Amino acid sequence: MDSEGTETTTQTQDKLIQPGHTMATVTDKISSIVLTRGTTMGWVGGFAVAFALFVLLNVAMGYLFFVGVGIWGINIPVAWAFAITNFVWWIGIGHAGTLISAFLLIMHQKWRTSINRFAEAMTIFAVACAGMFPLLHMGRPWLFYYLLPYPNVMWLWPQFRSPLVWDVFAVSTYLTVSLLFWYIGLLPDLATLRDRAKKKVSQVLYGFFSLGWRGSASHWTRYETASILLAGLATPLVVSVHTVVSFDFAIALVPGWHSTIFPPYFVAGAIYSGFAMVLTLAIPLRKWYRLEDMVTVKHLDIMGKVMLATGVIVAYGYIMETFMAFYSGNGFDRYMIMNRMVGPYTYVYWTLITCNIVIPQALWWKKVRRNPLFLFLVSIVINIGMWLERFVIIVVSLHREYNPSYWGMFYPTRWDWAVLFGSMGLFLTLFYLFIRFLPMISIVEMRALVHKTEKKEEAAA
């Protein structure tokens, strides 16, 4: 889309890193955020809010375990609602991180370098939040281990035909791999911090977690192989995890769930919401920590494009869903779609369409993509939209199913909301701790980037 005419103006902006950066400056800048900058009031304020929400989550969970899932608005027929909606939403958000760090690594996309670190962090925290919900939504969570295949005196195994069991494996694998990948990537930076740290305690801590990294050639070779291997492992997960999650619905025969289009359209949706979340985090970060020179407008632009692409796929999904409902001639599906559009939850459906399809169309314009504020707003809207999408799929499909005598409604209780916002609290708490104590941009990779760009300039000169 770049028009030749604006070459000169965009020249500076189109760099992935502002000129003038040397390896030293990069290292200084990033490590200083953690080591010398110290704890600012802004950070404390933000952390306080996040932690308050986290406490709310714990209260809600405590009450939930004491009294039972009855505290939520769920009922028969709507036996799943917020808990599962949140689960799918968080898992989806996770995907962008893995995509950026693993997929783009293999694709040798340079622009990933400055965002992959906190994108991965986001993934892990999101998956942590997601992982909570299957547990919370159980009637008897203290028996969760029935879902695990372990030798027992009952001679019983989980029921492997159930997608919920597949979920257990998918999500745990996902968490493990992401965690490893992230940690391996952190090693050299941890070593850097260890070496630059002044305080003994930080030296010891960073030292302990850097696993005695000395930056020897052998370390570097192992590091490279490990990253590539893990990237190779993680890449299929980008697709597989949300595919499995989508099976929870596609396998069932509920109208609005029982559909072959679910896997691709869930994955696209996941990346869609994931990138939205990355932007929601990245834009304020680069502002607060003056990182515009490393997370440049070009990054925003590219991510905007990715969102646009995935967003269009999602839109296609909606359209196909509607089309098939009528084309299939299945009365139940037809009723389901009509019910979404004009039923009791019509407002939810149309809000979702507005958030996920209408508004993101603004991303066609470069101006929007390159304007941090606009982009931020759009990303927020998409986050909301994607949550609503899951809500519509789950609740609006369930509340009027096959047997009209058991049609119902779902009204969230304050505990439903508490758990939703509480989970955000958990996410943000973890994220605040991350940006305070770990380099939110990969120093190593930035150095590499500087190196490459310098080379290019020499070549040019």
Add this chain to the structure above:
Amino acid sequence: MSSDPNSIHRKAAGPNPADAAPTAPAAPSAAGKDAPREWRSIEEYHNTPEFRAALEGEFSADAQLPDAPGRLTSSAAAQAPKPEAEETWRPRPWEAWLRDADLQQQMRLADSSSALEKAAAPSAAPQDAKDGINRRDLLKLAAVGAATAGLSACTILPTEHIVPYVRQPEEIIPGKPLFYATAMTMQGVATGLLVESHMGRPTKIEGNPEHPGSLGGTDVFLQASVLDLYDPNRSQTVLRDGRISSWQDFVAEMGNQRAALTAKGAGLRILTQTTSSPSFGAQLRKLQTQFPNAKWHQYEPCGLDSAREGSRLAFGRMVNAVYRVDQANVIVSLESDFLVSGPGHVRYTREFASRRSIEGTKQNLNRLYTAESMPTSTGAMADHRLRVRSSEIEGLARQLATAIGIALPGGTGAESANVPEKWVQAVARDLLKNRGASLVIAGEGQPPIVHALAHAMNDALQNVGKTVYYTDPVELSPVNQTESLRELVNDLNAGQVTLLMILGGNPVYDAPVDLGFQAALMKAPVRVHCGLYKDETAEWCNWHIPAAHYLESWGDGRAYDGTIGIQQPLIAPIYGGKTYQEMIATLTGDEELSNHDLVKGYWQAQGPPKGQKFEEFWEVTLYNGVMTNTALPAISVPLSHGFLQQAPTSSPAQGKELELTFRPDPTIFDGRFANNGWLQETSKPITRITWDNAVLMSPATAAEHGLNHRDYVTLRCGGREVSGGVFLAIGHVDHAVTVHLGYGRWRAPGPPHLIIGPGGTKDRQFGFNAYVLRTSTAPWIAGAPVQIENTGKKYEFAAEEHQWLIDNKGVESDDVSVNAFKRDLVQVATLEEFKRDPNFAQVPEAQETKSLSLYPNYQYTGYAWGMAIDLNKCVGCNACVVACTSENNVATVGKDQVDRGRVMHWIRIDTYFHGAVEAPEMYFEPLPCMQCENAPCEYVCPVGATTHSSEGLNDMTYNRCVGTRYCSNNCPYKVRRFNFYLYSDYTTPSLYGVRNPNVTVRSRGVMEKCTYCVQRINAAKIRSAEENRTVRDLEVLTACQQACPAGAIMFGNINDKNAHVTRWKAQSRNYVLLADLNTRPRTTYLARVRNPNPEMAG
């Protein structure tokens, strides 16, 4: 658990020393040395002054006793539920975290511990010597339960104790249920029952196939009555002026009173409800001889006054009309709900349904015309239902009478737009076509004249002796009860009453408001009340005696046709209740005679039939529960045509003025069952309301008065007013309002297991007291038109179905039905259509999809259980729902939870409307689990808690369930129920007693559902295997099937070609719900075939 009447091991409980249960355990430590070691009763024990002092000090005047002995019993009582805990229970952490093994343990304790066995050994020892013991044991049991509940949370393997008998009663085989024949009396009409008893605990009510009033069927009240037995809110102690007293004191007091009675007992009055008990009658006669001037009054708010008065009008004397519904080809119901209420309705339903069965294409359908104001089950079964205001029915009756050629000099009364001439003429022709095979039935809600006209029509149609015959009334002394009560009130006001003994009933609450009963009552110096509950009347009496439940006491009563049924106790009074006979005995000076002596004594005096020894005769009678050949003989009563002369009595409500009609509540009747959770939670037919009565009106009328669904309105009538919520009843006649009696009781604590989790139901209102508007002159149709005023507030109803769907205009529920028909959930045809195409119900998809499945089909080599439900027979009476609740320990969740869509019933009666909202056809569809062969619930369960059995059941393993609720989401029929909270009541000890020991009590977070009463199936399989045979057809009856008065449910082995169920399923009307999903349900339906009058078509 045998369900096969033939193989039932029934016992005649006689008080022979052999089965005397062990007597008192060691006296509680608190009793101290000087306390008598074998007290005759808890009261005697309580007489020790120090205890009295302690108790008085500790509790308010109306102290409930349960916690008192709870404290007395042994050390274990320390952990016994504290009174306040029983008062308002919330799930507590440790309870929530218990492994259900621990929870079940308490339940099983109720079975294995000797406590209840002792409490229960039927009719052992003299009654009054046992009651104290039972009560205490129950509470000790509670203590143990609570103790283990606490303990087991922290021990690996809880230490269980196992307590054998000291002397084992002969007939008891530990672990095997026994069945006893007994009878329950309502409105003075007894219905024979078989009651299942586990180690002496009555747990389940079944109909007695040999009793004419039951034929094996039951209704909601009979089914739920067993819960009342164990109701912890029952009154448990003799009260004098609200303070704890004792039976001995009372007997002494009555002794003095007798002495004091002057002038041949002029000041003595007895007030009872309707009774048909001969032995009780004998006692009253004895009392009469002792005190000739004493008077006996009867009152029941929903008695049979107008029927009796009607017969007096028609025949010059009160007679009892017995119908032979199965003999009638054409039935006209003048606002009579004869299928679900009134004497003999269980029997009538069976007979009616027998004329609705279709074998292949062979049929002999009857035709039912119903004219009624509010929609009832009978109306729903009608082939032609006419919406008329109650007051217009006399006019209708008169027109009909003239149309079939009865001369009415009095004229036919005012014409009404609601009564189309065409309709009347058509019905008349149909009746005339079927002389001698037709039947006209008038409803209790109609004035006597209508009943008289009905008699006249039956007479003119030569139906007498064919479809209806007359006998002497079954009651002891048929009186106009309203008048009887009025007389009593007058005497009271005249100060002529010195001693008033109220045996049952609750007149302070339900007497006609214009009589001012309560004020009058206070004019009697000595007021004695004996009842199951410390109710509104007890509140104003200076003596209250807890009454014994019918399962605790000896008695007798006449069936709708006069057949004598003996009521034998299954358990000694749990709360030390007394029978009405024992009450009378205190006046006749027979206080030393036990309830058993009084009943048996009477029949001994009557002597056995010729050529029999009394003892044998008695044993046999007890065994059968029926005294053979005691049905009252048919009498011929000439119709006295005098009443035909008189002019119309009731003036039909004019134009648009609102008419107010009263009805007994379909589930809590006149209010006597207000404390019964099972009944409260059973949704009323058609409206599907639970826990409430409502101001019922048609959507049109509501719109006309600017009212909406759920508006909280004030009804004003004759200077009195009451407020309640508007409920839009589809099919209700316009310009009329119907209210149900029985709610708004201010002294009914409400079922204990109401208070569930946060936002329980205590804070919510349950209906309103409609008696406030009811006068003695206009008991059923309010004399004056009613004004409605909108308070602007909204009222919360908890309707089991459609609850979210009736929008303000009340039309959206129609949308539900429309979709139900679109989706072939209900298959209906008229007789003509059926004759044209017998296969009208078949859904083509069903065949197409048969072969489509990824997984290999299951092979069912042994049994293959299946069910068929005949929609042509189901009258939507809910008996199956309550039966299932009772058989399967289904929890009661309370109004709030029902409102949240969390009702737990395993079988529900879906109700659909077809046609215009004004005059819809109504259809019932009982819906248990479908037991699909391709069950969507099974493959989604991550832990395999619901699995497919080799016999085609979808097993539900509660202890394996982790509660993901995925199965429920994936169930197209939505028959699965989830324990969102700890719904099962683990804290109320007395409720352990009512539980079926063969069914796990589900804990919190567990999914549950119908499994075709698998416990019964397994019992039958074991029994047959031990007898080296296969399970016979009809050997296993599911609870719903056994309870169904219509015989609309058939269950059996579909691998057996000759089984009834197989034959049902072979019919052309047989269809499955949502066939195109290829779930292959084992539960199928036989389509409904209506039989409209061709001449009225279109």
Add this chain to the structure above:
Amino acid sequence: MPQVFHRSANLIARVSIIAVVVLIGVLTYALYQIEESAWYTNIGEARPQPVPFSHRHHVGELGIDCRYCHTSVEKSAFAGLPPTETCMSCHSQIWTNAAMLEPVRASYRDNVSISWVRVNALPQFVYFDHSIHVRMGVGCTTCHGPIASMPLTYRYGTLYMSWCLNCHRQPSKFLRPRSEVFDPYYQPPSAVHPVTYREVKYTDQLALGRQLMKDYKVYSLTDCDTCHR
């Protein structure tokens, strides 16, 4: 700048990696063993009883049939525990004033049940039926162990679901002729002492078992509803 860590840290790191892996394995195994252990299951542990009743004496030495006391074992789910009456039918004649038997006499005299401690307690959601098992040729000792040699009664089987399934999946491994069900000394057929059933000498349990399954119409019942309702 000095090293933050001592060089030994390298070794510790390596070792700990292996240690963690091993530990996880060990723990899992240990837990499983504990669950099976007598300490957890009470197998072989004689529970204290109000009266030190000895099956060895009554069954082993006196040779009283099981059904004399456990009367309903052939009729009901519950095998039945003897009412005090039953004890007294003998002990009103013999050992009439043995101190050991005082609780029994007291119970009979005061009409208070003896409260025994359950030895074989199933979870409350398991519905076991004695009568059918006995009828199908499952011997008393198959589940209750060498009762005739138990001075004080103890638990013989784990009563775990696996323990039940072990037989329910292959009944032929345990069945014996009905005539032998109540024989406390019954030995499964072997070359040493074969079991005669219908004039046929069996030396192999499986062969006998299969024959019995045929004759008694015994099937492997593993539906959930067989035991859980």
